[in-house]
Amino acid sequence: xxxxxxxxxxxxxxxxxxxxxxxxxxxxxxxxxxxxxxxxxxxxxxxxxxxxxxxxxxxxxxxxxxxxxxxxxxxxxxxxxxxxxxxxxxxxxxxx
Numbered sequence: 899x900x901x902x903x904x905x906x907x908x909x910x911x912x913x914x915x916x917x918x919x920x921x922x923x924x925x926x927x928x929x930x931x932x933x934x935x936x937x938x939x940x941x942x943x944x945x946x947x948x949x950x951x952x953x954x955x956x957x958x959x960x961x962x963x964x965x966x967x968x969x970x971x972x973x974x975x976x977x978x979x980x981x982x983x984x985x986x987x988x989x990x991x992x993x994x
Contacts, residue, residue, distance in 0.1 A: 915940060932985025938978035946971045 919940065922933055949971045950961040961968050 929985050929988055931988060932982050935978050935981030935983075935985055938981060939975070942971070942975045942978055945974050 919933075919937060922928060922936060928936075946961070949967040953959055953961045953964045953967050957964050961971070
């Protein structure tokens with residue numbers, strides 16, 4: 899198992915998340931703020947990939963070793979999570 903490369907698994911996980919975002923936008927379960935937070939989570943993945951490439955090419959190190967890049971990526975995740983929470987706190991529960 900030492901030679902296992904998880905990159906293909908991460909790439910495959912994109913499809914269920916895209917389907918989730920599609921259903922999220924089409925069914926009205928969440929308000930716009932929460933939907934934007936979930937969409938920004940996907941953008942966080944892209945930002946993290948770019949930051950990891952910059953860390954590798956520019957500094958010849960992994961992303962976790964370059965604090966400004968790693969912190970910036972994690973701050974983006976924190977922002978998207980905050981939008982999700984803010985949106986969830988504003989959700990109106992339908993009455994039956």
